[in-house]
Amino acid sequence: MTTTTAMVLLILGCALVTWLPRIIPFVVVRNIKMPDVVLRWLAYIPVGILSALVIEGLFDTEGEYVAIDWMSMAALIPTLLIAVWTKSLSKTVVAGVVTMAALRYIF
Amino acid sequence: MTSQVEITKIPDTFWQGVRDCIPTLLGYISIGLAFGVVGIASNISVLEIFLLSVLVYAGSAQFIFCGLYVAGAPVSAVIITIFVVNLRHFLMSLTIAPYFTRYSTLRNIGFGTLLTDETFGVAVATSGKEGRLGGRWMDGLNVTAYSAWILSCTIGGVIGQWLPNPEKWGMDYALVAMFIALLVLTLGNVPKTKLMHYIKLIGCLAVIMYVLLYFVPGHVAVLIATMTMATIGVVTEK
Numbered sequence: 001m002t003t004t005t006a007m008v009l010l011i012l013g014c015a016l017v018t019w020l021p022r023i024i025p026f027v028v029v030r031n032i033k034m035p036d037v038v039l040r041w042l043a044y045i046p047v048g049i050l051s052a053l054v055i056e057g058l059f060d061t062e063g064e065y066v067a068i069d070w071m072s073m074a075a076l077i078p079t080l081l082i083a084v085w086t087k088s089l090s091k092t093v094v095a096g097v098v099t100m101a102a103l104r105y106i107f
Numbered sequence: 108m109t110s111q112v113e114i115t116k117i118p119d120t121f122w123q124g125v126r127d128c129i130p131t132l133l134g135y136i137s138i139g140l141a142f143g144v145v146g147i148a149s150n151i152s153v154l155e156i157f158l159l160s161v162l163v164y165a166g167s168a169q170f171i172f173c174g175l176y177v178a179g180a181p182v183s184a185v186i187i188t189i190f191v192v193n194l195r196h197f198l199m200s201l202t203i204a205p206y207f208t209r210y211s212t213l214r215n216i217g218f219g220t221l222l223t224d225e226t227f228g229v230a231v232a233t234s235g236k237e238g239r240l241g242g243r244w245m246d247g248l249n250v251t252a253y254s255a256w257i258l259s260c261t262i263g264g265v266i267g268q269w270l271p272n273p274e275k276w277g278m279d280y281a282l283v284a285m286f287i288a289l290l291v292l293t294l295g296n297v298p299k300t301k302l303m304h305y306i307k308l309i310g311c312l313a314v315i316m317y318v319l320l321y322f323v324p325g326h327v328a329v330l331i332a333t334m335t336m337a338t339i340g341v342v343t344e345k
Binding site: 045061 | 130134137138140149152154158159162163164165167168171172174182185186188189190191192193194195196197198200201204206207208212215216218219220222256263277279281282283284285287288289290291292293294295297305308312313316317320321325329330332333334336337338340341344
């Protein structure tokens, strides 16, 4: 498996929108000042996005009603505890994967 | 930032930058390897993993890319989400760019292009101690981090190919587990006095997400819910 033109264009698009916010301040910083309210709004974005992505995985939207995906909910708790306890990305990922594999093996 | 009189303790050399990057390398390597494995589990090829790490060079954005790609999100949703996720780099660049105004625009574009959460962290800590930052030092720091990232992502992808039937082993959950870890680490940097505010906001976010999921696909819900939460956050903070 290699890649497709569509995929390369998608990656280039993503590259452009990650590159611009990184370099614009370096190019024009000499005399701009962001409004305080914008800075405060931006400060909530990382926690918001990450929480939303975690929460999205907890819901099952296949049926008529939006339901809780109990398997993901069950795996969330030990994974969250390991994350808080170890503060380590790699340990959390291993713990999450092992928990999910165990849950799928049992049920 | 202006008229520094103190003597710089850290020499402005490329190698000093490399040395100062070493403590952060374990982080790049572990996330990079995890990304490679997750990428393969998300049906992204090793070549695409390599291209993402070279061109996008942002851990959380690359993971989100996989999540959206697996979910079959349209191109516009992927690009807008990646843009919003990486807007935090704008804040970071804004914070350290004033230290480099004596360098050419081209050098400054170089510093900005290779800025990450970790190199930002090291640069901010160093500027706090030294009162200034050197260009050669910054290049050493950035290039070391960039090389480690590309290498670990690609090796992770190669390892991921050896793992047969990743879903059975719970590998698909690596992505969610990574987001949980990143969330916990990000919350760990929130001042203690604001933590309760953030936790309440996450509660609001869960409710907003639940309602939105009746009307829009997941990736759109993520975007709308996040921006709504940030707005509620600004309005309700003391």
